[in-house]
Amino acid sequence: xxxxxxxxxxxxxxxxxxxxxxxxxxxxxxxxxxxxxxxxxxxxxxxxxxxxxxxxxxxxxxxxxxxxxxxxxxxxxxxxxxxxxxxxxxxxxxxxxxxxxxxxxxxxxxxxxxxxxxxxxxxxxxxxxxxxxxxxxxxxxxxxxxxxxxxxxxxxxxxxxxxxxxxxxxxxxxxxxxxxxxxxxxxxxxxxxxxxxxxxxxxxxxxxxxxxxxxxxxxxxxxxxxxxxxxxxxxxxxxxxxxxxxxxxxxxxxxxxxxxxxxxxxxxxxxxxxxxxxxxxxxxxxxxxxxxxxxxx
Amino acid sequence: xxxxxxxxxxxxxxxxxxxxxxxxxxxxxxxxxxxxxxxxxxxxxxxxxxxxxxxxxxxxxxxxxxxxxxxxxxxxxxxxxxxxxxxxxxxxxxxxxxxxxxxxxxxxxxxxxxxxxxxxxxxxxxxxxxxxxxxxxxxxxxxxxxxxxxxxxxxxxxxxxxxxxxxxxxxxxxxxxxxxxxxxxxxxxxxxxxxxxxxxxxxxxxxxxxxxxxxxxxxxxxxxxxxxxxxxxxxxxxxxxxxxxxxxxxxxxxxxxxxxxxxxxxxxxxxxxxxxxxxxxxxxxxxxxxxxxxxxxxxxxxxxxxxxxxxxxxxxxxxxxxxxxxxxxxxxxxxxxxxxxxxxxxxxxxxxxxxxxxxxxxxxxxxxxxxxxxxxxxxxxxxxxxxxxxxxxxxxxxxxxxxxxxxxxxxxxxxxxxxxxxxxx
Numbered sequence: 001x002x003x004x005x006x007x008x009x010x011x012x013x014x015x016x017x018x019x020x021x022x023x024x025x026x027x028x029x030x031x032x033x034x035x036x037x038x039x040x041x042x043x044x045x046x047x048x049x050x051x052x053x054x055x056x057x058x059x060x061x062x063x064x065x066x067x068x069x070x071x072x073x074x075x076x077x078x079x080x081x082x083x084x085x086x087x088x089x090x091x092x093x094x095x096x097x098x099x100x101x102x103x104x105x106x107x108x109x110x111x112x113x114x115x116x117x118x119x120x121x122x123x124x125x126x127x128x129x130x131x132x133x134x135x136x137x138x139x140x141x142x143x144x145x146x147x148x149x150x151x152x153x154x155x156x157x158x159x160x161x162x163x164x165x166x167x168x169x170x171x172x173x174x175x176x177x178x179x180x181x182x183x184x185x186x187x188x189x190x191x192x193x194x195x196x197x198x199x200x201x202x203x204x205x206x207x208x209x210x211x212x213x214x215x216x217x218x219x220x221x222x223x224x225x226x227x228x229x230x231x232x233x234x235x236x237x238x239x240x241x242x243x244x245x246x247x248x249x250x251x252x253x254x255x256x257x258x259x260x261x262x263x264x265x266x267x268x269x270x271x272x273x274x275x276x277x278x279x280x281x282x283x284x285x286x287x288x289x290x291x292x293x294x295x296x297x
Numbered sequence: 298x299x300x301x302x303x304x305x306x307x308x309x310x311x312x313x314x315x316x317x318x319x320x321x322x323x324x325x326x327x328x329x330x331x332x333x334x335x336x337x338x339x340x341x342x343x344x345x346x347x348x349x350x351x352x353x354x355x356x357x358x359x360x361x362x363x364x365x366x367x368x369x370x371x372x373x374x375x376x377x378x379x380x381x382x383x384x385x386x387x388x389x390x391x392x393x394x395x396x397x398x399x400x401x402x403x404x405x406x407x408x409x410x411x412x413x414x415x416x417x418x419x420x421x422x423x424x425x426x427x428x429x430x431x432x433x434x435x436x437x438x439x440x441x442x443x444x445x446x447x448x449x450x451x452x453x454x455x456x457x458x459x460x461x462x463x464x465x466x467x468x469x470x471x472x473x474x475x476x477x478x479x480x481x482x483x484x485x486x487x488x489x490x491x492x493x494x495x496x497x498x499x500x501x502x503x504x505x506x507x508x509x510x511x512x513x514x515x516x517x518x519x520x521x522x523x524x525x526x527x528x529x530x531x532x533x534x535x536x537x538x539x540x541x542x543x544x545x546x547x548x549x550x551x552x553x554x555x556x557x558x559x560x561x562x563x564x565x566x567x568x569x570x571x572x573x574x575x576x577x578x579x580x581x582x583x584x585x586x587x588x589x590x591x592x593x594x595x596x597x598x599x600x601x602x603x604x605x606x607x608x609x610x611x612x613x614x615x616x617x618x619x620x621x622x623x624x625x626x627x628x629x630x631x632x633x634x635x636x637x638x639x640x641x642x643x644x645x646x647x648x649x650x651x652x653x654x655x656x657x658x659x660x661x662x663x664x665x666x667x668x669x670x671x672x673x674x675x676x677x678x679x680x681x682x683x684x685x686x687x688x689x690x691x692x693x694x695x696x697x698x699x700x701x702x703x704x705x706x707x708x709x710x711x712x713x714x715x716x717x718x719x720x721x722x
Contacts, residue, residue: 009340025367025389028481049366066484067548069505074436086435090508092548094482136460136519138445145519149512169548172512175408176442176519177435183462184432187567190461190523193445194571198578205582209589216593219609220600226612227601227633230626231640238644242651249658255665256658258673262680263654274690283681284693 021054031065033098034058043099061102063095067169070112072119074175083132084182088175089123089152091115093160093168100165114164122156135176149173351387355380358399360476364392369477377476396476397495401555404469404506409439409514411464411566429566433462440464440565441518443526461523466561467537469510473498474553483550502552513540527562534559602630 026032026047034042034050036058044050045065052058071090078084093115095101105111126148134144153171160166178186249256269275279287355361361378363370363385370376370391378393385391412434417425433440445459473479485501488494517536518526526533538557545552564572597605608625629637665672685691 027364027367027392028369030367047364047368049368064484067482067505067550068484069508071504071508090512092505092508136442136444138447138459138522140444140520143444143519145516149516170509170544172508172544173515174508174511175439176515177440178442180432180434183435186460186462187431187565189445189459190565190568191571193461194568194575198571198575201575201578201582205579205585208582209585212586212589212593216596219605220596222612223597223600223605223609223633224636227629227636231636234637234640235643235647238640238647241644242647245648245651245655248655252658252662252665255662256654259654259658259661259676262676266680266683269684270687273688274692275684275688276692276694279693279695283678287693288695 023049023051024060025049026062029064029066030062031095031098033061033063033102035061040099040102043097043102045096045098061098063098063101065095065098067092067094068108069093070115071174072116072123074177075120075123076179077124077127079127079130079132079135081131084179085127085132085135086175086177086179087123087127087173088177089119090172090174091119091156091168092170093166095165096161096167097165104164105166111164111166115160115166118156118160122152126152126155145173145176347387351384351391353383353385353393353395355383355393355395356397358397359395360398361393361395362477362480364394365390367392369481394480395494396473396480397498398473398476400495401470401472402499404471404503404510405560406467406469406507406510406514407439408507408511409441409465409467410561411439412437426566426569429569431567433565433567441515443518443521443523446522446524460519462565463518463523463526464561464563464565465514465518465526465559467510467514467534468558468560469506469541470555470558471506471552472555473551475551477551478549479551481551482548483552505550506552509544510537510541513537513544516540523564527564530559530562599631601633602628604628605631 024032026044028047030047032044032050033040034044034052036053038059041058052060069090069092071088074086074088076084076086093111095111101111105114129151130144130148133142134148136145137143149172153168156171157168160168277284279285285291353361355378357380359380361383362376363378365386383393385393417428420428440462441464442460443463445461483502483505485498488497514537517533517540520536521533534557538554541557542554545554597609601608604625608629611625626637661672
């Protein structure tokens, strides 16, 4: 019984050791390549547990199948209109076909070299096919920046996959710049535009202020005119009402005029006046002498 | 099995030499027995340790995946393990991968900011301003190209693609949104002993995130003008966030953008003066306008008081009835009110005077008709008396018979200090 136990144990250990030599795991983050006598024969991209012939016959090479990022250096190229432009492009890529990758490229370093040359071809081709005005434009609907990036992706994707077994997940321009000399012109332009804006702001402000003031003045005039009209109407009402009483004066116009004149005289001479009388005028006659009056009989 | 061995050793019959052999065999068998026991214990311990090594703790801020023979095991939601103590088959069958999903990570991006030498930061702002280079070196200086405003396209001598430059600083906050996608697709360095996996992740994905993020910034910014960029500090980060998340989803990175912040944005230092002047102009302009508004308010107030605007509208509106207008007139103030008040006073006075005169005449008429001369004289005398009482200076001259007909000239020094009687009171 005990012999059986030890036998099973030994068999187990031997089995595990044999399995270790004839099988291998491919993890989710890997892809693998099996070589038979040094010649690549199988590419494995699905994770799982696989068998193989032991070591000298078949050998397994594993590749990391996750996305990697590669960026080219800042490079100057020219647009369709021969305008220099400086772009920095990056590529997100992964090993899609280990067999092809192993045959055509081999290492990550080499893959980056291949990507770089392919990328600069694509960059020159696609950017050279577009005007600068399609990268940035004062009219937003004319900006084709995203389309240009997609075009570059489309141009790069297929050949890289077919030739190197590399899949390009995405591509983009992470820096978009202009040459140093051009930056001076841009500043000049920005300054000019800002100055124009400043002037426009001042002019608009003044115009607005003037409009507000004029508006107020004209409102004032209109309001005063309206008030004046109203006042006139009120005065007219008064005159009309007073006219009713004038009728009563018609009973004796001469006397009425006399009374009015007396009133006027009183009013005129009320203030700051100097008056010169002759002693012939009543009651100053009295100053000349006693009056000659006798009682009436 | 030790018993078996013992039997076997005891089997050979022996005499003296056999006894010696027997003693040696005994001690050998004893040693073997002990070593087998030790071996057994070691084996049991090893098996226990082996099985116990399958226990793993998933921390509260983590989620875990189990790789069975390299393949993620489980279906649907079971593929991802939440926090807690977990048991998996030990190596080499299962492998547990813990991913910190709850942790929010920050990534500041300064690559669109202008270059400043460290020693420059110590200088005063004035000195720094005077040292601004006239041009931007594309390798050293960071900036974004943004579109210019549409109307400026009409300026002659330009290529039609007019653009501006702006400097900006950003901050990205992200977390791992989908651990499975993240693990499968996004490259991370291997963790060497002593390293925190979360730190390794942060360091490994930084280049990828930076590239995608800068791409999103560059792509978004070309759509805005400098005024939009500087003023609307919310719309652009939202745009960048959307672009970035789209890219991250497209490449199935499993990374989720928590927030994108535009931490700083400015126009190039080279054009600082023009921009400051522009800001000042717009402030001045605002001031001019508000002064004008003040003037307008004052003017209308002086004219008609607080109801001025309402009154004006009512007057202008032809549909409003007279009654409505009538309601507003009494609320008037200011000059308009004065005018109307004056008119009212005039009306009252005119009517009252006419009335008084009429009544006076009516009262006097009967008497006048009876004795016209006396009445007239009486009134006349009363008037003269009244006048003489009120007049400031009175001069009485006696015309001489000899100089009759001669003109009398009097120079009257008008006394300026002389005040009307009413005011003296």
